[in-house]
Amino acid sequence: MSVGVDSGRLDDPGAIEEADPGGMLRQVASSAAQIREARLLAAEAGIETLAEDGRPRAIVVTGMGGSGISGDVLAAVCGSGCAVPVVTVRGYHLPGWVGAADLVIAVSCSGATEETLVVAAEAARRGCRLLFVGGADSPLAELAGRNRGLFVPARSVGQPRATLWGLTVPLLLAARTLKLLDLPDEVLESAAGRLEDVAHRCRPASEPFVNPAKRIALDLMGDVPLVWGTSPLAGTAAYRFCCQLNENAKYPGVWGELPESGHNQVVAFDGYFAAARRGGGTDDQDDFFRDRADDAEHGLHLVMLRDTAEHPQVARRREVTEELARARGIAVTEIAAEGEHPLERIATMIALSDYITVYLAIALGADPTPVSAIQELKARIVDT
Numbered sequence: 001m002s003v004g005v006d007s008g009r010l011d012d013p014g015a016i017e018e019a020d021p022g023g024m025l026r027q028v029a030s031s032a033a034q035i036r037e038a039r040l041l042a043a044e045a046g047i048e049t050l051a052e053d054g055r056p057r058a059i060v061v062t063g064m065g066g067s068g069i070s071g072d073v074l075a076a077v078c079g080s081g082c083a084v085p086v087v088t089v090r091g092y093h094l095p096g097w098v099g100a101a102d103l104v105i106a107v108s109c110s111g112a113t114e115e116t117l118v119v120a121a122e123a124a125r126r127g128c129r130l131l132f133v134g135g136a137d138s139p140l141a142e143l144a145g146r147n148r149g150l151f152v153p154a155r156s157v158g159q160p161r162a163t164l165w166g167l168t169v170p171l172l173l174a175a176r177t178l179k180l181l182d183l184p185d186e187v188l189e190s191a192a193g194r195l196e197d198v199a200h201r202c203r204p205a206s207e208p209f210v211n212p213a214k215r216i217a218l219d220l221m222g223d224v225p226l227v228w229g230t231s232p233l234a235g236t237a238a239y240r241f242c243c244q245l246n247e248n249a250k251y252p253g254v255w256g257e258l259p260e261s262g263h264n265q266v267v268a269f270d271g272y273f274a275a276a277r278r279g280g281g282t283d284d285q286d287d288f289f290r291d292r293a294d295d296a297e298h299g300l301h302l303v304m305l306r307d308t309a310e311h312p313q314v315a316r317r318r319e320v321t322e323e324l325a326r327a328r329g330i331a332v333t334e335i336a337a338e339g340e341h342p343l344e345r346i347a348t349m350i351a352l353s354d355y356i357t358v359y360l361a362i363a364l365g366a367d368p369t370p371v372s373a374i375q376e377l378k379a380r381i382v383d384t
Contacts, residue, residue, distance in 0.1 A: 004365045007221065010214045013204045019362040022369025024248065027162035028354045029199045031347075032192040037155065038169035039188055045152040047170060050177045055084065056103035056129055059180075061171065062089040062119040063107035065374075066161030066247075067134070069240055070107050070168040073350075076236040077172060077342045078181050086175075092118045100127040105174065107167050109160035111138020124149070133170045159369060161247055164240075164350070165195075172343065187341045194344055195351050202355040213355030216303075216333055220360055223301035223331065224273050225253045228261050230318050231307035233342055237349035238305050241357070248357040248368040258314050262321060269328050273300045301331045305349050308337050 009015045016025070061071025071088030078086055089095070092115050098104065104123035108116040111134035120143055123130060130149030134140040135156065144151035152170040156163050169188070175181035201212060208214040227242055229235035235257030242253035256265045268274070302325045304318060322332050335352055337345035361368035 005221070005363065006365065007218050007363050009365075010208050010218065010359055010363055016204045016359075016362055019365070020358070020368055022367065023158065024162065024358050024361075024368040025204060025355075027158040028351075028358060029203075030157045030162070031165050031351060031354075032195040032199070034157065034163065034165035035169055035188055035192040035195070038152075038166045039173065039185075041154070042152050042170040042173045045170075046150060047152065047173050048177055049150065050103070050129075050131065050174055051179075053129060055178050055180070057101035058084050058098070059086045059103050059105065059175070060089055060094070060098055060123075060128075061086070061105045061107060062094070062116050062123075063167075064090055064113050064115050066159065066164065066243075067107045067109050067113065067116070067167055069161075069164065069236075069243065070133075070171055071105070072236045072239065073164070073168050073346060074171045074175060076233045076346055077183075078175055079342060080232065082175075082180055084180060089119055091115055094119050094122045094126070098123065098126065098128060100129075102128050103131060103174075103178075104128040105131045105133065105171055106140060106143075107132075107171070108134040108138070108140050109154060109156050109163050109167060111135035111140035113140075116140070117143065131170075131174055133167055159247075159371075161244065162354075165347075183341075183343065187343055190339065190341070191343045191347045194339055194348050198348060198351040198355070202352065213352055214359050216335075216352075216356045217359035217363055219331065219333060220301055220303075220356070221363060222298035224299065225251075225301050225303050226256065226261075226265060226268070227253055227303045227305065228256045228258055228265075228321075229305045229307065230258050230310045230314050232257065233309070233346050234305040234307040234337065234349060237337075237346055237353065238303075240350050241303070241305070241353040244354055244357040245360070247371055248354075249361040249364060250366045251357075251360060251364070258317050258321070262317050266321060266324070268300060269324055269330060273298075274328050274330060299330060300325075301333065304332065304334045305353075306334055306336045307345060308340070309342075309345075 075086035106120035124147040132144040136153040154166045176183045227238040229238040238255040242255040245251045245253035338348040
């Protein structure tokens, strides 16, 4: 594949395909199909039987990386008005308060994630209600069978981070079954349709000046992204954006959520990475045609994920924050949620950010699919 930074690589669909040998763009484009398939797999597994034992005291989702984000999406879509708390556990320990009154959902795309299996086994020993989602014929599936837990198979499309909706939809349907989430089938189909629309707009053959993902990827090149959400829903999408920057583009990113980011991260506007150190800056549209690879220095870039359900004071904070950034020469890019239902809104923000990070990887000469550092870390832990 091509190596080295080359922003012109995004102009050529052939060059894009060559630079993406693992087919990450194809994996991302499968999101709509994942929603539809996961809905069928969950129904076939008997997701409706969760209602037989009534509403749990709490829902605890355990998972790591691209699987663990499913718990965050579940909590975000259920919202702050959810009748029970939804907590995500990333690690080896189940909180001490979790017991038989709670539903523990273990999510692992491979079904073999070490940390997830440890927590799932602990949940089984405590007598918790169990729902496991992951690879068929896996250790997680076996654990579910031994402990009379409900298991929903998930078909991986390649990488766990690209299988987000195959892993998340069973959780959303579980919440619906427990009457914790209003999620008609029509909304699921509408979300899938919106994902198809994003895929069309961000397709490789679409030129950068009309392809929003390519345009934003080019504008981010060389800058340090501060990715902020304007609601808890958008904050979850911001966290996902930064994870995708890390894994797809092998690139750093700092995530935050208003209003909290206005109490700490905003001070970075006056610090070392502020674009004003370059003698000023421009917004993303005016800056589009410059060659980012030739910049001697780079600075902060504020990426604001805008939810349609912003608190009025958060909306005002967003406006003023962007004014402060631009006044200091910091580039500002806005990504707006689309749709009305929380699932539609978060799905559209996540979809666009997924494409952005893959195109950024390709422009930087990085293969978006492998996660070599993760694999090396795992191998060294096993060796010791």
